[in-house]
Amino acid sequence: MSSVSPTQIAYLGAEPILVAVDCIVFGFDGSKLKLLIFKREVDPLAGRWSLIGSFVKKNEGITEAASRVLSELSGIEDIYMEQLHCYGNPQRDSGARVISVAYWSLIKVDPNRTNFHIKNHISTWIDIDAMPGLVLDHSKMVIMAINRLKERAMHKPIGFELIPEIFTLPQLLNVYEAIFQRDIDDRNFRKKIMKSGLLIKTDYKDKSTSKKGSFLYKFNDKRYKELSEIGYNFEI
Template sequence: MSAQSFYANVPQHLVAVDCIILGFENGKLKLLIMQRKVDPMQGEWSLMGGFLQNEESVDEAAGRVLRQTTGLENIYMEQLACYGNVRRDTGARVISMAYYALIRITEHDHFLAQQYAAHWLELHQIPELIFDHRQMIADALKKLRENAHFHPIGFELLPEKFTLSQLRSLYEEIYQHELDKRNFRKKILSMNILEKLEEKDKTTSKKGAYLYRFDKQQYEELKRRGFVFEI
């Protein structure tokens, strides 16, 4: 049997990528979702996604979706899981590879988001979603909490310059519980991976709070020596 004949007799399925795009703004984790423009379930809320093209890998497809919907490249993105229940999509047999991405909301292209009828919503504001997208979000948040505990990926969500209060608020959002202010400050500063700047953020008080910057080069050097990040 020729290869052509062999593959011709194998069931053909569609492969999609769905992206859980997370951002952090005003002390809250947010998710970028859109209102679906095509049937089935036109007008319903959906994750950002698309179908795998012939000449691209699934990673490349996810990167394309992120670029087309946010205008950003080279952002933190991780493959989450494969979702393949037979009847997960009411339109056809579609197998979806889900990815979660962390971006800085201030850096994404707002015009592109408008073109896709996309909106940033806080996690508690997320409405009913199509198919199994709600499960994808739950899985992504679980994975984010696991990874943030041992890897400094939280800095992907913050502006380049941030206060310790903003950093603590981010981790409180990720873990969904309060962190002791004094202990958090002591622990994060003891890691020696933050660069203290001479600038201050005075948006919340006249005295202001010092701004910091994540020193990725220092972190990589410490990691090479055996340092383990843990919050």
């Protein structure tokens, strides 16, 4: 005598699928926007350039999976990361039915450091305007990520995620020029960014690029949060 439910069970007949995450990792070398890519080590398509990714484990969130990949390869924990899009064409991976959730991220590249590894994958930073073909639909992902980055940089202060905590105005200008791939008038840029009140000027100068030296600033996170709460929108 078992109790009988009049309803069906939601999961009856549902077919499980492999789920992966892929990470688009952007960096900035001082003048150009860079993308971190990897030599694929597994078949099919071993030896070809690829984004870094991983399958999502049974008891792991997708965001956690992406975070895991990023921290494994960089050793850094607090990386700016956003979900980009979920790619689910049944033909996208010829080897198996895999859907992939792509995440894009911004990291503060130390130009001296090139050893971004997961295990012994070979990686390299490439200019975003000199991208080689990537495996599967990874090139498509990158293009979408670049567009999303531009869109986001227009409305949120994320340029700061690509440069050191302490930076100069010319440095900040350079990031935005790299992101938007166009020249920005430095006088207008200065006015706009200073008017926002989001930069804290330090007493120090970076003299590596000029005799005069350029004042160092830091981003005012606290003020940005306060402003955001009362409906402020950052705009470049």
